[in-house]
Amino acid sequence: MRGVTVRDALDGAQTAIGASGSDTARLDAELLLAHALGVNRAALYSDPQREVTGPAVRTYQDLVRRRSVTHEPVAYLLGSKGFRSIDLEVDGRVLVPRPETELLVEVALGLEPGSRVLDVGTGSGAVALALKHERPDLEVTASDISSAALELAQANARRLQLDVSFFEADLLTGLDGDWDAILSNPPYVAERDSASLPADVVAHEPARALFGGEDGLDVVRPLVEAAAQSGAKLLALEIGAGQSDEVAKLIDEAGFERTSRHSDLAGIERVVVGER
Numbered sequence: 355m356r357g358v359t360v361r362d363a364l365d366g367a368q369t370a371i372g373a374s375g376s377d378t379a380r381l382d383a384e385l386l387l388a389h390a391l392g393v394n395r396a397a398l399y400s401d402p403q404r405e406v407t408g409p410a411v412r413t414y415q416d417l418v419r420r421r422s423v424t425h426e427p428v429a430y431l432l433g434s435k436g437f438r439s440i441d442l443e444v445d446g447r448v449l450v451p452r453p454e455t456e457l458l459v460e461v462a463l464g465l466e467p468g469s470r471v472l473d474v475g476t477g478s479g480a481v482a483l484a485l486k487h488e489r490p491d492l493e494v495t496a497s498d499i500s501s502a503a504l505e506l507a508q509a510n511a512r513r514l515q516l517d518v519s520f521f522e523a524d525l526l527t528g529l530d531g532d533w534d535a536i537l538s539n540p541p542y543v544a545e546r547d548s549a550s551l552p553a554d555v556v557a558h559e560p561a562r563a564l565f566g567g568e569d570g571l572d573v574v575r576p577l578v579e580a581a582a583q584s585g586a587k588l589l590a591l592e593i594g595a596g597q598s599d600e601v602a603k604l605i606d607e608a609g610f611e612r613t614s615r616h617s618d619l620a621g622i623e624r625v626v627v628g629e630r
């Protein structure tokens with residue numbers, strides 16, 4: 355790639371990445387090139403004839419190869435992902451935070467001042483840390499069954515200087531707390547749907563962060579039960595497309611008095627809330 359312009363570098367990578375199955379090939383190429391050059395994406399648009407030279411050439415080629423040949427998620431290649439108003443470090447230990455999960459944080463913004471909140475299955479810390487960032491008055495705790503994920507979540511909390519407590523736990527087992535609200539984006543993909551997931555997701559994101567058994571609700575069911583028994587006044591769960599009726603029924607039957615559903619920007623009922 356000696357002497358190529360930004361435009362040519364992007365066109366070539368877009369072709370390779372697109373051929374490997376990414377639906378966002380141009381965006382992927384732009385993010386990777388901006389990362390290799392140490393600039394933001396806007397700089398690529400303002401100077402498309404700029405030459406890509408020096409060590410950035412090798413760095414970019416390597417990133418494009420990893421994206422198109424081994425299907426590594428762009429966020430892992432960049433090492434970070436924006437989520438609401440914070441940037442989280444991410445790697446193969448955690449799920450890449452998704453834009454639709456921002457809705458879970460939005461739902462929690464309405465909590466009473468000083469509420470005690472637990473984020474179950476925190477992964478990178480996305481929900482807990484974004485919430486603490488936007489509502490410093492809340493007492494936020496985060497848990498995960500994965501010690502590897504917790505290491506990264508704690509590193510994110512330290513870097514962002516956010517005061518969140520972290521615990522390793524299987525759902526609420528062994529957690530001592532009097533929560534006002536429990537939030538969770540649990541693993542909810544049905545095993546039978548794994549073939550429909552993009553190649554980069556299946557190959558690189560932790561299976562335990564994705565799959566919830568045959569119908570996707572193997573973690574949701576015990577979580578709803580445990581949340582009901584904990585006495586929390588509010589439970590908010592992110593769910594998959596088509597799961598809202600079943601999950602609202604579970605929450606209702608567990609003893610929450612009111613359920614509500616919140617749709618994401620694609621119009622999919624993405625968060626179910628139980629309150630009492």
Ligand SMILES: C[S@@+](CC[C@H](N)C(=O)[O-])C[C@H]1O[C@@H](n2cnc3c(N)ncnc32)[C@H](O)[C@@H]1O
Pocket residue numbers: 448449450451452455474475476477478479480481497498499500503523524525539540541542562563564573
């Ligand atoms: C879909 S990911 C969500 C990660 C993060 N909250 C986010 O939204 O980006 C689900 C997380 O739940 C964790 N998890 C899976 N089973 C669990 C369990 N039984 N108890 C606690 N955490 C669990 C996984 O390790 C993973 O980090």
